[in-house]
Amino acid sequence: LEKQLRYAQKMEAIGTLAGGIAHDFNNLLMAIQGNASLILLNLNTGHPHYEMMKSIEKQVRSGARLTAQLLGYARKGRYEVKPTNLNHLMRETAEAFSRTRKEIRVNLDLAGGLYVVEADQGQIEQVLLNLFVNAADAMPGGGQLHVRTRNTTHEALRGRVYRPRSGNYVLLQCIDSGKGMDKTTQERIFEPFFTTKEMGRGTGLGLASVYGIVKAHNGYIEVESYQGRGTTFSIYLPATGKKILDTGDIEQEIMEGTG
């Protein structure tokens, strides 16, 4: 528990620092971008500096994307929670994702009568997208991505490293059959800026934001990973006692990336 507390404090400190840097950096980038765009407007495409300016503008844009992610990671409070049907959110996010990654087959497995969860929908969507993108990146040759929702209780969580609050939980799972991770990687995945991806591909902020968002919802994350076999991310979100009214059956569907 002490170790977890230290970890949480460390993440908190990094978050504050990152937020400050991101904010200042964002202002600098905005100024550069504004000027680059102005110069570009006044250059015709044949100008010897045109390509250089284009490249500056492009790099600035990718810098801005990074600072936006950083700000997202560092953001505090102001979560807009609403009673949420996570089956809906899971389906919509999976559909949107599968349109962008055609090599991945998404297998939806949604529990009927799922508990309603008080959640910030935009933030949970971000969590799911980050998990899906990582799963797809772990299967460069394509493959199956299983996403599941289930009702569960704190009993299912007992005996783990943390002490769950009693009550209902909804479990969101993202299961890939990708390259998996070794133990040292697993220990560091939630650290901001930790990435094993090549320069320009990974920022190392995806799972750090996942961690922050799940924590803000009083939830828990578990990771199970086997090298060469795949990875399962399980997210437990505290739920209300209310169930979503539907047929009560588990729904299964396979989406081919055809959209």
Ligand code: ADP
């Ligand atoms: P990024 O995706 O930018 O690298 P993340 O914080 O999302 O940053 O992930 C950190 C690291 O965790 C990744 O670089 C990768 O090594 C590892 N990782 C995350 N998800 C998976 C997965 N599903 N399979 C294998 N490795 C993963």
